[in-house]
Amino acid sequence: MAKLPVLFLITVSLAAVLGQLGPDSPGVEGLIRLIGGKARGTGTVVVYHNRKWGKVCDDGWNLEAASIVCKSLGFARALMASTQSHFGGDFTDYVNSPYTTQFSLTSRQCRKHVNYIHVDFWLDDVRCAGSEMRLTECEHAPWGVHNCHDNENAGVYCIPFSMESLALQTIPPEPERTKPNSDLSASSTPGPKGQVKDSQNNNSPNDEVIPKQEKVRRKFPNVYPVRLANGRTPNEGIVEVEIDGKWGIICGDDWSLLEGMAACKQAGLGYAKQAFGVSLFGNSDKDKVLSGVQCEWNDETLSECHHGSLEGGVSCSSPEKIASVICTDALPDLVPNATLVQESSYLQDLPMYYIQCAMEENCAAKSAFTIRETYPDWHLHRRRLLRFSTSTWNFGTAEFRPKARKEEWEWHLCHMHYHSMHVFASYDLVDEHHNRVAQGHKASFCLEDVQCKPGVEKKFHCTGFGDQGISIGCADDYLHDIDCQWIDITDVPPGKYLFKDVTEQPHLKHDVKSVFDY
Numbered sequence: 001m002a003k004l005p006v007l008f009l010i011t012v013s014l015a016a017v018l019g020q021l022g023p024d025s026p027g028v029e030g031l032i033r034l035i036g037g038k039a040r041g042t043g044t045v046v047v048y049h050n051r052k053w054g055k056v057c058d059d060g061w062n063l064e065a066a067s068i069v070c071k072s073l074g075f076a077r078a079l080m081a082s083t084q085s086h087f088g089g090d091f092t093d094y095v096n097s098p099y100t101t102q103f104s105l106t107s108r109q110c111r112k113h114v115n116y117i118h119v120d121f122w123l124d125d126v127r128c129a130g131s132e133m134r135l136t137e138c139e140h141a142p143w144g145v146h147n148c149h150d151n152e153n154a155g156v157y158c159i160p161f162s163m164e165s166l167a168l169q170t171i172p173p174e175p176e177r178t179k180p181n182s183d184l185s186a187s188s189t190p191g192p193k194g195q196v197k198d199s200q201n202n203n204s205p206n207d208e209v210i211p212k213q214e215k216v217r218r219k220f221p222n223v224y225p226v227r228l229a230n231g232r233t234p235n236e237g238i239v240e241v242e243i244d245g246k247w248g249i250i251c252g253d254d255w256s257l258l259e260g261m262a263a264c265k266q267a268g269l270g271y272a273k274q275a276f277g278v279s280l281f282g283n284s285d286k287d288k289v290l291s292g293v294q295c296e297w298n299d300e301t302l303s304e305c306h307h308g309s310l311e312g313g314v315s316c317s318s319p320e321k322i323a324s325v326i327c328t329d330a331l332p333d334l335v336p337n338a339t340l341v342q343e344s345s346y347l348q349d350l351p352m353y354y355i356q357c358a359m360e361e362n363c364a365a366k367s368a369f370t371i372r373e374t375y376p377d378w379h380l381h382r383r384r385l386l387r388f389s390t391s392t393w394n395f396g397t398a399e400f401r402p403k404a405r406k407e408e409w410e411w412h413l414c415h416m417h418y419h420s421m422h423v424f425a426s427y428d429l430v431d432e433h434h435n436r437v438a439q440g441h442k443a444s445f446c447l448e449d450v451q452c453k454p455g456v457e458k459k460f461h462c463t464g465f466g467d468q469g470i471s472i473g474c475a476d477d478y479l480h481d482i483d484c485q486w487i488d489i490t491d492v493p494p495g496k497y498l499f500k501d502v503t504e505q506p507h508l509k510h511d512v513k514s515v516f517d518y
Contacts, residue, residue: 030136032069034156036087038232039282041075041158044087047122047135049143054122056135057148058083060407065128068135070158080274082155087232121146125407126154157280223303226266228325230281235270236326237281239263241290241302248289250302250323251316252277258295259305260325266301269327279322291315293323332470333396334503336425341501342514344389344480347489353379355483357414363440363484367491385486386516390425390442391451392503393475399459401469402447420447420468425478427487429516430498437497440487442478449474494518 028048037043045056066078124146128138224241231237239260240247260275292308292315299305308315352372355364356379359372364383372378394400402409402420409418424447427440446462449471456473460466470476478485487499497516 030134032072032135034069034073034158036155036232038230038237039280041070041073041160042087042156042280044085044153044155045069045135049122049136052122054120054144056126056154057121057124057146058085058152058154059146059148060125060127060405061154062128062404062408064130065126065135065138065154066156066158067130068128068132068138069156072134073158075158076161077159078156079159079276079278079280080157082157083152085151085153085155087153087155120144121148124148157276159278223301226263226302228263228267228269228327230284231326235328237324238279238284239302239323239325240284240286243289246287246289248287249284250293251288251291251314252279252321252323253291253317254294255321255323258297258299259293259302259323260327261297262295262299262302262305263323263325264327266303267327270329271327271331272325273328273331274326276324277321279320279324281324284322288314288316288322328398330398331396332394332398332400332472334400334470335393335395336501336503337391337393337475338514340391341388341499344387345516346387346480348385348387348486349382350385351379352381352383355383357412358483360414361412361484363486363488365438365488365491368488382490383488384490386429386489387480387486389478389480389485390501391475391477392425392470394470394472396472399469399471400447401467406465406467418465424503426500426502428500428502429487429489429492430500432496438487438489438492440484442484447476450477451475489518492518 031048033046033048033053034041034043035046046053047056061081061083063078063081066081070076070078122143123135124141126135126138126140128135132138224243227240227247228234228237229240239250241250242248255275255277257272257275260272264270264272290307293302293305294308295302295305352359352364352368355368358364359368368381368383371381375381404420406420409420410422411418423441425442427442428436429438431437447468447470448460448462448466449458449469452458452471452474456471458474459471460469460474462468480486495518497518499514499516
């Protein structure tokens with residue numbers, strides 16, 4: 001056992017030697033390097049082949065492929081797979097980058113390499129299963145065959161092993177920081193049995209709104225300046241704040257898109273595209289001056305957010321936990337039509353024979369699957385479904401498009417259509433104690449512009465394997481008679497419940513919350 005550390009050191013030493021080999025050195029076919037990043041483990045991916053360096057096109061580029069790159073360079077995994085030339089398309093400043101490769105190069109070596117960096121793409125349509133040891137082991141188009149441009153470079157953000165346990169999700173789930181009052185019966189006007197009563201202010205004047213519990217929020221006494229540092233572009237980097245005339249950084253514990261959104265807005269950089277709680281933009285020599293920052297969806301500045309550091313001083317779980325963010329000037333904003341949910345809701349009892357395809361998408365309660373495995377006549381057993389229609393508008397400043405590329409969409413044989421998103425919307429039924437008693441979800445099988453505002457032209461159409469998305473000023477509709485446009489409430493006892501319809505956009509909060517009188 002004592003020899004294991006020695007073997008590890010030898011491996012690192014050999015890797016360091018290989019990293020210093022020039023393009024004319026033998027035995028470096030398929031070598032991977034990162035260029036253009038501001039910190040080690042970040043940058044555009046370039047691969048060495050046939051005595052030349054070339055880039056990787058972002059067609060089909062995903063987290064699996066990015067993790068193969070990061071692991072081959074000695075990192076734990078990839079936190080993010082960047083696309084659209086996030087680290088730039090022109091690398092004339094490549095010589096000046098201190099983090100050109102996995103291992104530092106001298107200025108003379110960088111100049112020797114720069115002529116090889118400007119070649120075209122080597123790899124396109126990369127498909128990795130996740131078990132490959134090197135990127136070149138993944139499926140890809142023939143070397144040099146591509147249909148890409150300089151704005152389609154693939155890149156990565158890698159996480160070192162020392163930070164693996166600290167890394168946050170790229171898009172963390174939105175916390176339930178504001179909950180409805182537990183006494184539903186006293187706060188709502190009951191509707192007809194089996195109907196959803198809308199609880200938003202912009203609907204029927206007879207519909208009472210479920211009161212919210214007001215949270216005591218310790219805001220910072222003054223608005224403090226915010227800026228980003230260490231990023232390749234002005235729109236990304238470590239979040240720095242000025243407290244009492246001194247610039248410092250924020251602890252990354254619990255840092256999410258909500259906090260990143262407030263930081264970007266205050267810095268005048270638009271919206272948060274991604275937020276990180278670990279140091280992806282290098283380390284900082286500045287002190288941590290804030291911790292425990294927690295924002296709500298409508299906070300416009302960080303100083304409006306809850307500050308845990310006001311209660312007992314700054315506390316951070318690790319030196320590597322540094323709040324950082326990538327901002328963008330445009331984002332989609334999906335707004336569900338709450339009135340339509342209310343007006344279209346009804347109950348339907350249906351034999352399981354008619355929901356077989358929907359069960360393949362897990363659109364039924366657990367008891368339905370138990371019945372199918374237990375009883376020969378399972379298809380005759382009935383389920384009670386709460387059905388409703390939804391219409392989701394995009395009132396943002398950018399198109400809403402699936403994260404997965406078209407070639408990554410999943411073909412559903414039973415329904416005979418492609419799914420561009422596994423979950424487009426989630427439907428929950430919550431009791432008076434805030435416990436979820438039933439749930440449903442809607443996969444996106446045809447995300448398109450069904451209706452648009454006057455003067456707005458429809459762009460997205462599903463017909464013929466067309467592009468999917470929702471244009472600015474348009475809406476996608478899912479009607480009540482479509483599979484999975486329901487919640488299976490067969491096992492739910494009669495009572496008052498809270499119905500929630502949440503669309504897949506963690507950076508903004510426009511979910512429908514309504515009272516369901518059953």
